[in-house]
Amino acid sequence: MIxxxxxxxxxxxAVAFLVVxxxxxVLVPALNLLLPPSSPFHVPTYLVSLFxxxxxxxxxxxxxxxxxxxxxxxxxxxxAFFALGGYAMGMYLMRQIGARGVYANPILPDxxxxxxxxxxxxxxYGFQHFPYAALMVxxxxxxxxxxxxxxxxxxxxxxVYLSIITQALTYALMxxxxxxxxxxxxxxxxxxxxxxxxxxxxxxxxRAALFTISVVALMxxxVICRAIVASKFGKVLIAxxxxxxxxxxxxxxxxxxxxxxxxxxxxxxxxxxxxxxxQVGIINPSEFAPANSIEAVIWVAVGGRGTLTGAxxxxxxxxxxxxxxxxGALAPYWLFALGGLFVFVTLVLPRGIVGTLRHWQSERxxxxxxxAAAPExxxxxxxxxx
Amino acid sequence: xxxxxxxxxAFLLALAxxxxxxxARAATYEEALxxxxxxxxxxxxxxIGEVAESGNPLxxxxxxxxxxxxxxxxxxxxQVFIKDLQDRVLDAASGQPIVGDAPxxxxxxxxxxxxxxxxxxxxxxxxxxxxxxxxxxxAAQAVFKSKDENVLPALDxxxxxxxxxxxxxxxxxxxxxxxLSSDAAEADKVAAIAVIRERGDQDSLAxxxxxxxxxxxxxxxxxxxxxxxxxxxxxxxxxxQNAWYGxxxxxxxxxxxxxxAITFGVMGVINMxxxxxxxxxxxxxxxxxxxxRARNPALFDYSLLIALPLAFLISGGVGILIERGVIRFxxxxxxxxxxxxxGLSLILQQAVRxxxxxxxxxxxxxxxxxxxxxxxxxxxxxxxxxxxxxxLLVFVAxxxxxxxxxxxxxxxxxTQNRAMAAAMGIATSRIDALTFGLGxxxxxxxxVALSQIDNVSPNLGxxxxxxxxxxxxFGGVGNLWGTLVGALSLGIAxxxxxxxxxxVLGKIAILVLIILFIQKRPRGLFALKGRAxxx
Numbered sequence: 079m080i081x082x083x084x085x086x087x088x089x090x091x092a093v094a095f096l097v098v099x100x101x102x103x104v105l106v107p108a109l110n111l112l113l114p115p116s117s118p119f120h121v122p123t124y125l126v127s128l129f130x131x132x133x134x135x136x137x138x139x140x141x142x143x144x145x146x147x148x149x150x151x152x153x154x155x156x157x158a159f160f161a162l163g164g165y166a167m168g169m170y171l172m173r174q175i176g177a178r179g180v181y182a183n184p185i186l187p188d189x190x191x192x193x194x195x196x197x198x199x200x201x202x203y204g205f206q207h208f209p210y211a212a213l214m215v216x217x218x219x220x221x222x223x224x225x226x227x228x229x230x231x232x233x234x235x236x237x238v239y240l241s242i243i244t245q246a247l248t249y250a251l252m253x254x255x256x257x258x259x260x261x262x263x264x265x266x267x268x269x270x271x272x273x274x275x276x277x278x279x280x281x282x283x284x285r286a287a288l289f290t291i292s293v294v295a296l297m298x299x300x301v302i303c304r305a306i307v308a309s310k311f312g313k314v315l316i317a318x319x320x321x322x323x324x325x326x327x328x329x330x331x332x333x334x335x336x337x338x339x340x341x342x343x344x345x346x347x348x349x350x351x352x353x354x355x356x357q358v359g360i361i362n363p364s365e366f367a368p369a370n371s372i373e374a375v376i377w378v379a380v381g382g383r384g385t386l387t388g389a390x391x392x393x394x395x396x397x398x399x400x401x402x403x404x405x406g407a408l409a410p411y412w413l414f415a416l417g418g419l420f421v422f423v424t425l426v427l428p429r430g431i432v433g434t435l436r437h438w439q440s441e442r443x444x445x446x447x448x449x450a451a452a453p454e455x456x457x458x459x460x461x462x463x464x
Numbered sequence: 465x466x467x468x469x470x471x472x473x474a475f476l477l478a479l480a481x482x483x484x485x486x487x488a489r490a491a492t493y494e495e496a497l498x499x500x501x502x503x504x505x506x507x508x509x510x511x512i513g514e515v516a517e518s519g520n521p522l523x524x525x526x527x528x529x530x531x532x533x534x535x536x537x538x539x540x541x542x543q544v545f546i547k548d549l550q551d552r553v554l555d556a557a558s559g560q561p562i563v564g565d566a567p568x569x570x571x572x573x574x575x576x577x578x579x580x581x582x583x584x585x586x587x588x589x590x591x592x593x594x595x596x597x598x599x600x601x602x603a604a605q606a607v608f609k610s611k612d613e614n615v616l617p618a619l620d621x622x623x624x625x626x627x628x629x630x631x632x633x634x635x636x637x638x639x640x641x642x643x644l645s646s647d648a649a650e651a652d653k654v655a656a657i658a659v660i661r662e663r664g665d666q667d668s669l670a671x672x673x674x675x676x677x678x679x680x681x682x683x684x685x686x687x688x689x690x691x692x693x694x695x696x697x698x699x700x701x702x703x704x705q706n707a708w709y710g711x712x713x714x715x716x717x718x719x720x721x722x723x724x725a726i727t728f729g730v731m732g733v734i735n736m737x738x739x740x741x742x743x744x745x746x747x748x749x750x751x752x753x754x755x756x757r758a759r760n761p762a763l764f765d766y767s768l769l770i771a772l773p774l775a776f777l778i779s780g781g782v783g784i785l786i787e788r789g790v791i792r793f794x795x796x797x798x799x800x801x802x803x804x805x806x807g808l809s810l811i812l813q814q815a816v817r818x819x820x821x822x823x824x825x826x827x828x829x830x831x832x833x834x835x836x837x838x839x840x841x842x843x844x845x846x847x848x849x850x851x852x853x854x855x856l857l858v859f860v861a862x863x864x865x866x867x868x869x870x871x872x873x874x875x876x877x878x879t880q881n882r883a884m885a886a887a888m889g890i891a892t893s894r895i896d897a898l899t900f901g902l903g904x905x906x907x908x909x910x911x912v913a914l915s916q917i918d919n920v921s922p923n924l925g926x927x928x929x930x931x932x933x934x935x936x937x938f939g940g941v942g943n944l945w946g947t948l949v950g951a952l953s954l955g956i957a958x959x960x961x962x963x964x965x966x967x968v969l970g971k972i973a974i975l976v977l978i979i980l981f982i983q984k985r986p987r988g989l990f991a992l993k994g995r996a997x998x999x
Contacts, residue, residue: 152799226979233983238734238798242933243979249930250975253968368930372806379803413814420807424800425793 267362382430714955739925745911783904940988
């Protein structure tokens with residue numbers, strides 16, 4: 079039974095994806111730490127951090143693909159969950175600075191000393207303990223998504239309405255976190271981290287470890303998503319995506335399914351954010367900007383929604399392109415390229431890269447034995463994003 | 465005739481003023497000027513009085529120069545000079561520029577604060593007699609603030625002959641303010657409190673609150689009551705002001721959202737590039753003004769009127785291009801439309817940034833839109849007033865277009881039942897393009913209006929897009945009246961929350977309220993009913 083489940087969940091593509099990830103998790107740190115800098119195969123530390131950043135984005139894209147690709151929920155506010163996870167991790171890292179800050183206050187972070195805060199606000203309690211912070215990384219985005227989804231799905235807010243209010247959610251959070259008296263460092267956010275679990279954040283060893291952990295988290299997220307979409311539960315999700323009203327009439331509690339998968343997705347986004355912060359070294363309110371969340375959606379669209387591997391690949395590709403464009407003389411054209419990508423993908427490549435490849439593959443497979451086999455049963459064409 | 469009468473009274477009043485302050489001795493203007501050549505504070509004070517008493521037309525000029533340290537004298541020649549603002553040296557006796565060089569021993573007549581106060585009081589009394597009611601009003605307000613007792617006798621006389629009701633009221637208030645801070649009788653002070661209470665603004669509140677603690681009980685009671693009444697009145701005005709600001713914000717939201725209500729509400733298309741249409745309208749205004757400045761500055765006052773049709777056409781044209789080029793391939797796929805139009809918005813923003821630079825561009829206000837007027841305790845600026853009128857005008861025009869014209873009829877037909885409309889011979893794809901163009905064109909009009917109150921930068925549209933969506937969603941999709949009510953109520957709610965919560969928290973509160981509201985009524989205030997809902 080277990081083997082049957084595994085066989086169902088992991089087709090060749092999924093296994094290949096996991097193998098590539100596992101190889102990366104080992105190879106990149108090894109090439110960074112073991113080879114001397116003079117070697118042509120040496121991977122410099124800044125690249126390790128950059129790749130780590132891409133991997134975190136890939137995990138975020140995966141979480142979006144789970145709800146958009148398989149359940150038809152287009153969240154334009156997933157950046158909010160990502161940033162909340164990041165802030166939870168940032169708070170832990172801030173508390174680790176201790177007396178090494180500019181003002182050398184053993185308890186209060188620098189910005190609180192600067193703002194003349196007499197004591198630590200209660201919601202900062204406990205963040206000096208890593209397990210507590212790790213729990214919060216999952217809990218804060220999860221609870222927010224649960225409460226938000228509870229209200230939204232029960233009153234059957236769907237389609238573009240849901241997209242717009244998720245966007246309003248992240249916008250409201252951004253406005254809030256920009257305020258100094260919110261207690262999260264205001265405009266500047268949280269930065270100047272020193273160490274994590276006793277290791278120096280800047281050290282190449284820590285960076286390599288963070289990269290490996292990020293890849294493992296991505297693999298784990300992929301396995302969870304894969305297991306969900308391949309199960310019976312996943313079939314119901316797809317049914318909801320394609321015909322929500324019909325699924326409801328068949329007796330499924332659509333809102334519970336949606337709520338579960340939305341909350342899970344928010345937790346994944348939170349983990350991605352938490353791993354992102356120590357590798358980038360800063361978290362500030364601009365992570366909540368609605369534009370970021372929409373950009374994350376386009377990664378999924380480029381890779382192919384409803385493919386999981388595609389989401390991760392799309393995130394890496396688009397972000398590599400972004401790094402390439404914005405670091406050279408092409409910087410002014412990046413927004414043209416990104417905007418053009420949005421239009422191109424929606425008009426010409428609605429299945430995304432991986433989706434189109436799979437489509438070709440299945441068409442070719444269908445064509446060869448099709449003459450012998452019976453014609454495929456007529457299935458109601460899925461109506462994307464009803 | 466009147467003018468001369470004023471002069472005469474001015475002279476008499478100044479005389480009366482001096483009789484009270486100085487030992488009376490009639491002196492000519494020239495003699496009075498001689499006092500300044502001593503450069504002694506006592507002598508100067510006497511001189512000030514005598515100059516005022518002389519009634520010479522140069523009085524105000526001499527006194528102002530003295531106060532500002534521009535009055536010069538030559539001890540040897542016993543002459544007094546005025547250095548005017550262009551640094552020319554005038555003979556104080558004749559007011560004419562001197563011939564040849566100034567005397568070598570020329571020096572400034574020194575003044576101290578005591579002298580300055582005396583000068584101000586005398587000058588104040590002089591302006592209280594100015595033939596221009598506006599200047600008299602301003603002088604009365606100045607006296608209200610300075611509460612200079614020296615002016616009181618003059619003020620009393622002026623009040624008796626003042627005919628302009630508004631100026632007279634201001635003078636009475638000024639008089640009351642002086643009485644309150646002087647050592648007048650208790651009954652007078654109580655009467656003064658009543659006058660101040662009538663005035664009822666922030667200044668009167670400050671004045672009454674600063675009364676000494678050891679005042680007699682009757683006076684204290686009157687003051688307390690007056691403070692209560694003023695505070696009540698101020699709170700009322702505050703509410704009116706909030707409502708006005710809210711109305712103003714609401715009209716801006718209405719302008720930004722109404723085009724969206726067409727594309728989103730009527731066509732079901734999410735146009736994330738809507739904000740960029742607004743931005744294009746604002747940049748059209750900028751370009752029109754630049755051309756007018758360069759070619760024909762006389763037309764500047766008409767620049768907005770010229771920009772309006774151009775902005776409508778250009779934004780509408782861009783809108784039609786977008787519809788024909790992108791959106792028509794995506795009908796029935798709202799989420800993809802959203803992403804594609806977001807991409808377009810990035811491209812448009814970056815295009816404008818490349819063409820005009822990333823910084824704010826200056827858009828001027830025509831003369832009929834600048835300035836403000838007072839309504840009770842409320843200051844109303846003309847640009848806000850015009851924008852409110854303009855947004856309502858656009859709204860009415862749009863309703864009229866949808867109700868009364870052939871195009872509107874066809875639009876409504878396509879909205880309600882596309883297939884049936886097509887069967888009746890309506891070219892639905894043409895209507896789609898025109899509807900989208902109309903919505904975008906209205907966004908362009910909004911841009912012209914917003915260029916007057918907001919920074920014209922490539923990010924202009926971004927600031928409005930989320931708010932506009934909130935308005936449309938709150939008001940109910942597919943219903944223009946819902947958009948009107950939604951925009952105005954969101955604007956007013958925002959401004960009423962601001963004093964309690966601050967601007968940012970108020971905005972967050974509004975967003976949260978809308979999110980909760982959508983839970984309750986997922987299709988907005990004015991929801992469409994019937995089959996169209998699920999279509």
